[in-house]
Amino acid sequence: LGMLQSLEDVATLDLVVELLVQLMAELKSDQFVCCVLDGCCKQLSEKVSMGGSLPVFTLLGKLVDTIPPLTETLILEYGNLMDQLLTGLTYPDEQIKAAVCYVYGKLYNSPTAAEKLALHFTDKLCSLFLSALENAQTRELQINCMGLLKQLLKYSQFVAVLMSVSLREGSTESSAAAQGGKPLPLLLKKLLLSREETLQIASAQCVAAVLVHSPAQYAPALVQADIPEFLFECLSSSNEVLVWSVYSCLLLLTEEKLLFSKCHTVYGIESLVRSLKETLRSHSAEVQKQGLLLLAEILKSKNKLKLTTHTQKKNIWGGERWRKDTAMQRVRLTKSDCLVSLGRKEHLSPPVQYRDLQKLLEVVLKRSDNLTLPPSSRRAVGPPGGRDQNRSVSRQAQFLLSTLQTFNNACRLAVECQSDACMQENAFTAPGSEGGDTLERFSEFLLQACDSLCIPTVMRQHEISPNLAVMEIFFLILSAQFSVLPSMMHQFSTKLVCHTNFLLDTVKNKLFRILGTRRNPKLNAACSDFLDRLCCTLYLAPVRHEPVSAAELPAVSLMLKKTLSQLNYSPSDSLALLSETPDTLEGEEALRSNQHALIFLFFMAYAHQDRLVHETQLLPAVCCFVCSAVDHGDPLPPPFILRAVVCLLSLSQEKCDALDTATLDALSILLKSVPDFSLVYTHHPLLLNFFFRYPELSDQFGHRILQAWFCWAGSKLAGDGEAGAKNSDPSEPRSDISGDSQILLQVIEVNPNVVLLLLGIVCTEGVETARRALSVLKLFLKNQEGDLPASDLLRPRLLQILQRFMIDSQSAALSVLPHAADRNLPLVLDLLFLIQLREGESREMDSTDFKLLYHVSNLSGKCEPSNADILQPAFNFMYCSLQQTTSHNQSRVVSMLLSNVALMELLENLLEETWAATLPCRPQPEAVLCSAWLLTASLLHAQRNHSSEVPRKVNIKFDELLKAVSFMKKASSLLLASLLHFLSLLLRRGLASPLIAVVYDSVRTIPLQEQDAALYPLSARDVSALLVSLQNLLVQRDDLLLHAASGCMETLMHYLHQKHEDTARHVASQPWNRFLLFTLLSSGESSCLHPAVLRLLALFLKTEGSNVVSQCDVSYVLQRAAKLQLEELSDVKSQALHTFLTNVRTF
Template structure:
């Protein structure tokens, strides 16, 4: 037989010869038996590998000799049907993925070559029955995949499916409700192929189309996998080619769809504009490109009908944020979509042009340095449209520098070699010259001169210690024997009813004190002259016995021993007397003491998750490793670096010894007992962690915690790590079950984690949460290695804050991580993080740069994500929002912001804060108060030359104006509502003053935006039935008594020492006096007479 023959030798001899033939040339053809194919593929006893091989050979036969193969299948009426049915049945019986792929390829290729409508109908009917008989659509995934590929290979299948198989289409549509995303992705791909055929779309019923649109929006809004996102967007782009489908998609959800048959759809999250916003916020450029292209496809149908919906959803703001991308396709798509949105006047009345002009200019300057002329032209067209359509009442450029940047971008466009781009740049220059908001012409003089010139020039023991330790040892042995007798634990001679004195526990405590005061100093002096193994054995036995006699005092006792360098003493004595299997009793005594000390100190760590099973594991490792660990300290670095080699008992023993060394070094250094110099310890630990990764070993969490602390404490005296070492450390630490099992409450750990961005990204947030969640201990109060002092002029700050200040100074990214704790942490942690950021910003001279470069852009991203939420109850109860707004006020007021121009980020922040505030109700006091404060600060601290832009942004927000009116109309309530009312009054005063200063006229601005401001309407609460007196009538509706009360309240505010409060009180007094003089000249000089001169003089 030839190499690619398709024959089942086991049963081929029983088959009729007419089922077999040699297809192709006689010397290189293929022996193909249809009956063998059917029996081989249908036999359950045949291995999947052999079936896959047969399928591969069959596919090659169809590919190489399609005509001969088809003739063989078609010569018998049931042969082709039998083969096709067998292959379709395998889609539900074969579980191997490779075999399924072979089945699908053979089916698609065979049906494409047969070109028979009869067999296509047979296949569709079989698929319909399989979908009906399958218990779960998950089992029909191969069938769905096959139909999608078949529709791509046979174009006429789409029309056949739409015309004659409506029930199959209904079943496929229901697949979008199935929870498995792979099924949804396959259904979307299949329908995308179907909708790409115009003739097939015309045959689809409208009810199926509408249901498909709504199910697609639901699937897209809840999609998690990238495959589902892409397939959904592919189907969406095909649907958007038809105006009827666009109408259904853009009108969902609406009141008439409340009786929709597709139960379980989340209508609130399934609106198309909201889906576009989520896709633009994703980090996948492919999804961002597809969403912008879909928006453009929507707008092409009817810009006047659909643009307001997208603008009301703040889509332009999200598009402007994408202009900072590097993808040319995404950039072109965003330009095109924004250009279509500018055709609606609402785009400019909602200040989207003001929000995005600076990002557009920066993006355009970068695009003009590319070689893509289409992008350059599209960007210049967008700029021209904005300049031509921007209303004169709304200032577009916030400063002269912004205007100069626009002129520079136009100059670069004129200088482009492409005639088409240069012509469009000239049109943009003309629009900029005609722009009424333009007050500076110097930039254009430079532009014209530059263009003219271009045209014309083309990083040994004595007996003393025995006198001390022999009685102690004998007594300890006696007490240990007595401790097992319950009758000896109480004093039998204690008076009835009196406290039990002189008990065994009291005596044990006395022995501990004696050991600490006498034995330890004596033996220590002995060790300095020349230690004796006999003395050492007894001495270490006495120390180990204390852990049994007085367990309640062992934490303090262990800490005292560790702080007196007992780790170093014990290790050195083991190396001197016990190496080479000498002095086994001394080795056992030393090892027991070290084990007890380690377990006691380890269980006493505040932040480590030392559960009982963890301590038991540590005990087993120490009991196994300590007796054999008799190396000198100078040999420890080499022992840490040693590679254990292949798996085996020796490897496990070396790893256990290395983990033991890490633990000893960790606990010793934590108690200021430095066993090794930093220059030797640091690279040894780094090498060990790299070896663990190379060998695939998974160390216990306590060993990783020790390694992290050792690296942190020795980093400052060691060179910086390279990228590979940091990556190996990160992977090793990632093996820990939780970060709390790695954490040691010490400043050096924070400094180390924030020293390298890769470690900061994964461990920075949990490290700060662990630090903020614990009170500073003795180790934390000491700056320790690598921890400089606090940055600010406030020495009264605790060690916890000072440590965080130092971390922020050395790594400003820590401020962003603290901001993340504010937004995502628990209430207590978020409050503590806010206190730290507040203290740092108030006490550090460099906080202005930190706020501008790091905090404010990140807070802008947070506010952008929150802007998707439209439910005022959810926003009002959002605790992190109030904290972020409070921090935003602080960053704006700190660091010399007074008198500084509003930059692009500040305008965007103001825009989002006002939008979020406009969505709330007056009951959301916790969020509204800092929001009002921030808007007031933007108006009060900015120079007069750039407040017009801020005023325009605020006055164009209808929701904000209505909220201010509702806040001012609140009835008298609890004292907690007073600060909100004060903030609202301050903001309103600034708005009224600034709109008058800039001659913008609030009423004119409101009418330009096609709404009536409730702030301009005065309604009378009641009608007077009798005439008022002359003075009361003149001062109505305030009245003389109310004027006196207001005057007295303002006088009391003048005694305060808060600058903002004093300034507000003086401004209110000025307004009140002018009101009195206008309304009642005789009353005007009388009321201010009660104000003491010293008060007025001291007031600012």
């Protein structure tokens, strides 16, 4: 011990100190310890100066470090030694000060000793220590001071003393110095400024030690001292211990609002982001976790901290290490928590890097998806290891929850950016180019990620381990999608309910698993909000059967918002609720609101093929609701609730018994009070079946149901009856029937009275609706086989309709009648024509038929030639009436028509319109002209057969007729065939008839030439022109023209034989006829056996023989005829072939 004073060699002194320490530790003798301590006290007290006391202080420090119980001995028995320690702190030698600080550090390491030394520190040590720390120059003293400070900061009473100067109101640096040195925060800031990482670490740890005791009490002083600014500066270090210490310290400081108001986070965010980028490249999970937690806390603050520079945003979004998956669960969770706060609009400034954010979200979502347990590990129970598995499931749920919160924030960010034009598109996109880094693309990604990643992941996790917090944020995400990309919500909602039964699962969770307000209000609110949005979107979805007005949507949404959160019933309770009747007036509104919401949910589920309960259970409950609403005298339910009621009854009726009279009466009362039936209509086949199943409903609402059906069926019904494969007329119905038309046809088969309702629609509704109803009637009439009982129903009703039209037209001028098209008269006539056409030939007409004919002919006579829509079906009907009846009835028909002078004048005017058909602008459709010529021809033929009286003749300009046949351009085959048919009949009558007055415009020389006189009223020139025209039409090989032209040529040759045989033989022997036959016979094997060609061959064989028809021609035709099968011979072809063979026999 004496050598401590005599030796000056440092190394030797160290050996002596070590030897003394080892001896005391080994001997464990209290007497020896006291001896040594007494010697130390004696040496320190005998010295005039503290200059040689360093070995003694060093020995004391090592003794206390080696023998911890020695601290109490020093404090209790060696008070003078404690005074010497204080004296040492005042000595200028920093080695001595460092040794003293070391001794104090060991003393205050013991909680018991620290408690006993509390007064010592407050009265004596504090000021000396702060002064020593402030003036320390050597690294040893600085480190020992920081060691002592860390020991002191373990105790709240010492922290209070050390920070008292800083916390004293109005204290300044100079006043603090006067009281014993600078405030502690300033001293710590000074050490942070040093380049020594060890001191910086110690300083950051001391700041954290102060904050641990009371952040609210001490953080303001530290912030006022700009400690955060210097902590952020330290983040540029690569020392992981220092970075972790700074992260931890700043994390504690984030609890103080002053940190954000003084903009320290604004200045330090770039340093933090840069440090995080480097930290994420390391393998230290703790450092990564602390840094991410710090960033998350800063971003959670309410201040608008924007990542202003591109480098900051790139470091956040684009860093590969940021997106890298890590095996550390805690770091993954911290990353997710950080991302939750990062996706906020106030932290972003344009241009937003949506593409990088998208990549980041994609990685997080996929990682969460990969963490979901496979089905084989679901809820394993029993064997050891179950606890570990449950812990793993819990961690996965926690990570999934954090991931969903991140995704939800991203969705909220997309919604918030929609109102900011600067946020919608990257400003650096070239003009005119399509940028991929836009809000729209980001929103599309969010919707796709929700569909492909979020929903499957959550559903799998829900099957493994239901988690209410996960389901709550999940429903919030689903609700957010309706605002992220509203244009795609119809498709998104439809996919949810059609492919995943999501509506069914959600409603069951909402209604039947009692996740209500009492047990989990937040989840209940989230689920209710999602159901509200989903149902409202589906209610307007274009794929639904229900035609809905957008004006109903606010009422639907308001009802759902009010009631969904209160619906928490089991299936049986839900059905029982529908059957309840309110007992008091106060409870009526609440009960009815809940019943309406339940009915609407059942309606939405059934409309999308989700059965919440069976139909046999649902139907009685809905019936009870209907009866209760009427019996109790409640106000009329909203139209959308009535629609839901009618739809549920219709969908459930097929599997249940018939409704009772009380329910039908109550339903009728409710429906009668609806002003517009379309408000409660649902476009569904079962609705038709339901209403037409009960006469009580069909009699009152059948017309309105069909009207609504056609209004919402779309334009396809109009096309169902427009084109047919078996009929060449494009105005006829098709043989293949659309779905909507087939449904109506099935209803008609069950209830024939529907035909009368359809006829009423044809007569009274708008033109488009009437046309659709007419198309169904046409389909019904054309597809009905055998007798037509429907015609017996329709003809009397049609007669009443025509009589009404006649009464309306009595006071109407002829120029007003064209507007009859607006009153659906053309459609009525079209239906009448079809009924007449389907009656068949040789039908005996009754009084109703003659009355119909009378009114149709009178209506036609009142029309102008421009009324093509009316005249076309009217002429067709009159033509069928002439052709499809017995001879006796035909006589009455032709007399009735010929006596109608107005009709004859109309026919004359229309026939004259044919000559105008050669002009560029045709005033009349060709179909009307065809019908007029055919009707006139039929009247001509019938008048001759029955010698009917003709009150008024029809004038025909023969020269114009020949010109029309010869030179009419772009005329249809049907019109030319009609002209040729009329000309044939007129030639057969010798161009003279009581009905037709043939007018000749050409001037003829008198006296006539012999040949012209013989052919009168034709001339040789007329014959030549007509013959050339017929030959030209035959060469075209049009099937319709072949028949018409060949028949006209037969009639012409017959006329010539009667008038002048030489002219007939001359005409028949023309070389052009030979060329004509050659052309027709060489057109193919089928052409030579065409009925028209066979008739021409027979005609020329009969008139001229071998000059026109050769033996080879006859042989060729006979060879082809020999190959015919019996089933290939139609009646027309058989008759033509018979005529040909007869003439061959005489050849």
